[in-house]
Amino acid sequence: MKLPAIPPYKTKVVEPVYFRSKAERMQKIKEVNYNLFNLHSDWVIVDLMTDSGTSAMSEQQWAEIMLGDESYAGSESYFKLKRAVQDILGFEYLAPTHQGRAAENILFSATVKEGDVVPGNAHFDTTKGHIEFRKAQAIDCTIAAAYDTTEYHPFKGNIDLEKLERIIQQYGAERIPFINITVTCNTVGGQPVSLQNIQDTCAIAKRNGIPVYMDIARYAENAYFIKTREEDYKDWSIRDITKAMFKDVEVVWMSAKKDGLVNIGGFVALNNPDLYEKLGQFTIIYEGFLTYGGMSGRAMGALAVGLYEGVEFYYLDDRVKQVQYLGEQLKKHGIPIQEPIGGHALYIDAKRMLPHIPQSQFPAQLLGVEAYIEGGVRGVEVGTLLADRDPITGKDRMAEIELLRLAIPRRVYSKAHMDYVAATMGRVAAKSQDLKTGFKIKKQAKMLRHFTVELEMYDS
Numbered sequence: 001m002k003l004p005a006i007p008p009y010k011t012k013v014v015e016p017v018y019f020r021s022k023a024e025r026m027q028k029i030k031e032v033n034y035n036l037f038n039l040h041s042d043w044v045i046v047d048l049m050t051d052s053g054t055s056a057m058s059e060q061q062w063a064e065i066m067l068g069d070e071s072y073a074g075s076e077s078y079f080k081l082k083r084a085v086q087d088i089l090g091f092e093y094l095a096p097t098h099q100g101r102a103a104e105n106i107l108f109s110a111t112v113k114e115g116d117v118v119p120g121n122a123h124f125d126t127t128k129g130h131i132e133f134r135k136a137q138a139i140d141c142t143i144a145a146a147y148d149t150t151e152y153h154p155f156k157g158n159i160d161l162e163k164l165e166r167i168i169q170q171y172g173a174e175r176i177p178f179i180n181i182t183v184t185c186n187t188v189g190g191q192p193v194s195l196q197n198i199q200d201t202c203a204i205a206k207r208n209g210i211p212v213y214m215d216i217a218r219y220a221e222n223a224y225f226i227k228t229r230e231e232d233y234k235d236w237s238i239r240d241i242t243k244a245m246f247k248d249v250e251v252v253w254m255s256a257k258k259d260g261l262v263n264i265g266g267f268v269a270l271n272n273p274d275l276y277e278k279l280g281q282f283t284i285i286y287e288g289f290l291t292y293g294g295m296s297g298r299a300m301g302a303l304a305v306g307l308y309e310g311v312e313f314y315y316l317d318d319r320v321k322q323v324q325y326l327g328e329q330l331k332k333h334g335i336p337i338q339e340p341i342g343g344h345a346l347y348i349d350a351k352r353m354l355p356h357i358p359q360s361q362f363p364a365q366l367l368g369v370e371a372y373i374e375g376g377v378r379g380v381e382v383g384t385l386l387a388d389r390d391p392i393t394g395k396d397r398m399a400e401i402e403l404l405r406l407a408i409p410r411r412v413y414s415k416a417h418m419d420y421v422a423a424t425m426g427r428v429a430a431k432s433q434d435l436k437t438g439f440k441i442k443k444q445a446k447m448l449r450h451f452t453v454e455l456e457m458y459d460s
């Protein structure tokens, strides 16, 4: 008999979970104006709001915390991280930052100017924000299949090469500082980009004299999908695949809070000394001295170890399969999800689950609130609340796809937790017909409203 698969780790330290009744949660969520960001975390039973900065670190990483060299300049922890980045990613120069968006800030400060255009596969919100903040434009060139949750495509994060060529023609290469590839593509569901597509994109970029930059927050998960879904690479090691992914890429930046298996940190890595020098000025004014950027020595040490652990096949296999397992359980409960299942999260399609709730009443937020009430499960809305208003007309932008994201922290939850989440969503599905109305906005900020918005029931 085949033995069942088990996680390649065991528990040494535990965190308590507090249980409250459904009635208490109903009261609490109303008190916080139906905004899941406003909940104190001890009111949450299974927290799937994000996989970012929520990983459990290994004993080797905790050992590095004790070994952290907190020198202002020339810290040994920085050199440990630099060696790891050189070894695993193949880039010579390293600019540490406090997290991913800070890496975007220093990198784009050096490369993006007013009137520029940055094509790519669905840019993450902070990436788009940092581009638009500089009065430049982020143009989404993801393949159309990404926006149909029912269509199977093994690499829904792929760039539509024809569209990319059209955009280059339309705007001209001189207005395009770089082409941006995000692996995996968070915005469309943690969907991977194939190695073939990366190579084709790099070839188009090269022909037009444009560099390719890569947002590598979840690059190891992307490599896992290349290994398991792209026939030519099934016998390759994860590390050989990641090397191939970066071969023609000029700059990478990373929110290390994902595949770096740490709670905070990020960086820019590159081989071009001139650009590194230019970046350095922004690192110093926005982040810190060059050998720590926004990170403590101990955090850099933990990341150096996390980068190695993050590309281990057995870790990745367990990680991605846990996400797939939850997806399969959700499907058994009849919950419509983005397919194929992505690398770090499940995306529940609220338009299909609550077709009777208009988008203007935020159906994905309603699903999130109901998941909280039924089981204390916290996800996050990726829909019309997040899409916010058009900066010019001020009108609500209806999101193309209306999703509730359940993101799985790395090495934190067990199979029992996944079953609990699926059962909770099953309860929400069972009462979906009884959910008659969604929300209306009571109060919202000028931008990035989803973090602080106050909502009330539409019928109240």
Ligand code: F0G
Pocket (backbone or CB within 6 Å): 049, 050, 051, 052, 099, 100, 101, 102, 124, 126, 127, 182, 186, 215, 217, 255, 256, 257, 265, 266
């Ligand atoms: N790029 C991608 C693809 C991301 O998913 C994120 C963050 C960032 C950049 C920004 O990095 O948070 O370290 O500043 N994603 C988190 C999430 C917030 O929940 O998906 P950061």
